[in-house]
Amino acid sequence: MKKLITVVAGISFLVGTASADVASDQKALIGHFKSIQPNVEFADYTNGVYAYDKGSRDQFEEILDGIPPYEEAVEKGGAEYLKYGLNKCAALADPAAARVKHPYYDDAAGTVVTLEGTIQKCYNEQTGKKLGTMKGKIARISAWISDQAAGEKINVKVESEGAKAAYARGKAFFYAKRGQFNMSCADCHVYNAGKKARADILSPALGHTTHVPMYRAKWSGLGTLHRRYGGCLKNMRAKPIKAQKEVYRDMELFHQAMSNGLEITDARYRK
Numbered sequence: 181m182k183k184l185i186t187v188v189a190g191i192s193f194l195v196g197t198a199s200a201d202v203a204s205d206q207k208a209l210i211g212h213f214k215s216i217q218p219n220v221e222f223a224d225y226t227n228g229v230y231a232y233d234k235g236s237r238d239q240f241e242e243i244l245d246g247i248p249p250y251e252e253a254v255e256k257g258g259a260e261y262l263k264y265g266l267n268k269c270a271a272l273a274d275p276a277a278a279r280v281k282h283p284y285y286d287d288a289a290g291t292v293v294t295l296e297g298t299i300q301k302c303y304n305e306q307t308g309k310k311l312g313t314m315k316g317k318i319a320r321i322s323a324w325i326s327d328q329a330a331g332e333k334i335n336v337k338v339e340s341e342g343a344k345a346a347y348a349r350g351k352a353f354f355y356a357k358r359g360q361f362n363m364s365c366a367d368c369h370v371y372n373a374g375k376k377a378r379a380d381i382l383s384p385a386l387g388h389t390t391h392v393p394m395y396r397a398k399w400s401g402l403g404t405l406h407r408r409y410g411g412c413l414k415n416m417r418a419k420p421i422k423a424q425k426e427v428y429r430d431m432e433l434f435h436q437a438m439s440n441g442l443e444i445t446d447a448r449y450r451k
């Protein structure tokens with residue numbers, strides 16, 4: 181990690197800083213990635229790091245050609261969706277539509293609502309019990325719901341004043357330096373995307389949310405987007421934040437909106 185810190189030190193230009201306009205922010209971001217990787221097509225950003233690195237792309241495709249290691253878990257998530265009566269909640273009755281609708285800003289509640297938040301709420305209504313936020317049941321159910329929307333496009337809307345404020349907060353969090361290394365998410369996933377950090381190649385932020393919850397070989401299982409946020413904060417030696425807290429939900433609104441127009445995919449494998 182040290183070596184990377186030296187690489188990123190001094191880079192401080194921002195992509196689309198102060199505005200809260202999704203279209204112009206995304207345009208700037210796409211332009212940035214186009215300048216560092218001119219040959220990668222927009223649609224390929226749904227493949228994360230595999231859009232950037234041929235060697236790991238081959239491995240990725242081999243894994244997808246076989247029986248992906250998450251297949252059984254996602255199937256189980258489908259059974260759990262029915263078992264716990266999640267189809268009885270209006271917000272989840274049409275799972276594909278639910279994936280496309282989230283995250284969104286709920287003006288009445290004054291807060292960003294994530295798919296996992298809606299699953300938790302519905303699960304609680306149906307069973308009287310609480311559901312976790314990062315792995316296991318919630319990740320399986322969320323992955324199955326997302327699978328139903330595979331091939332549809334991410335289309336996060338940021339329209340009301342409240343939504344714009346949440347988006348701006350989430351974006352600020354993404355670009356803010358923090359932790360012992362004084363780094364931002366953007367330092368790795370925007371400015372240094374495609375470069376190596378130890379054994380990893382850094383993925384572009386564009387497309388980060390097309391395959392969530394993701395399966396990670398390192399986890400030997402599925403995890404939600406917020407589980408990943410926590411892992412990256414830890415790597416930055418920054419203060420941990422619990423999954424589904426408001427800062428993460430705000431960041432998710434920004435983060436997913438940056439992938440607008442990219443296909444939601446069921447190819448959820450990552451190293």
Ligand code: HEC
Nearest residue numbers: 228229363364365368380381382383388394408412416450
């Ligand atoms: C020191 C560099 C570094 C910083 C800073 C960093 N990450 Fe990461 N992140 C990584 C590495 C390495 C991986 C694994 C390889 C990859 O997919 O980029 C990763 C993976 C991810 C992934 C999964 C990508 C995928 O395709 O599944 C997400 C999402 C993510 N990071 C979000 C964030 C967010 C949000 C922040 C800020 C809170 C952040 N990261 C900060 C290094 C970093």
